[in-house]
Amino acid sequence: MNALTAYGLFAVSAMLVCYAMEGRSSWWTLAFAAACLLGSSYGFLQGAWPFGLVEAVWSLIALRKWLGLRRFN
Numbered sequence: 239m240n241a242l243t244a245y246g247l248f249a250v251s252a253m254l255v256c257y258a259m260e261g262r263s264s265w266w267t268l269a270f271a272a273a274c275l276l277g278s279s280y281g282f283l284q285g286a287w288p289f290g291l292v293e294a295v296w297s298l299i300a301l302r303k304w305l306g307l308r309r310f311n
Contacts, residue, residue, distance in 0.1 A: 242283060242284060252276060256273050267307060268301070272297075274294070275297045
């Protein structure tokens, strides 16, 4: 396993954990957005730009969700 593959595994694992924990706190939603950015950068670094682009969009969606949750808390 090379460094890029390990980075991708970390990014996707972080996304999974943060997504699973989202119901506990709005901060997990923000962490999910950050993990999506990690996944996006992994996609671009790997050369899979469609994956990188979709993950970037997911990050924006999660960030918008977090902002909405923060308004109501």
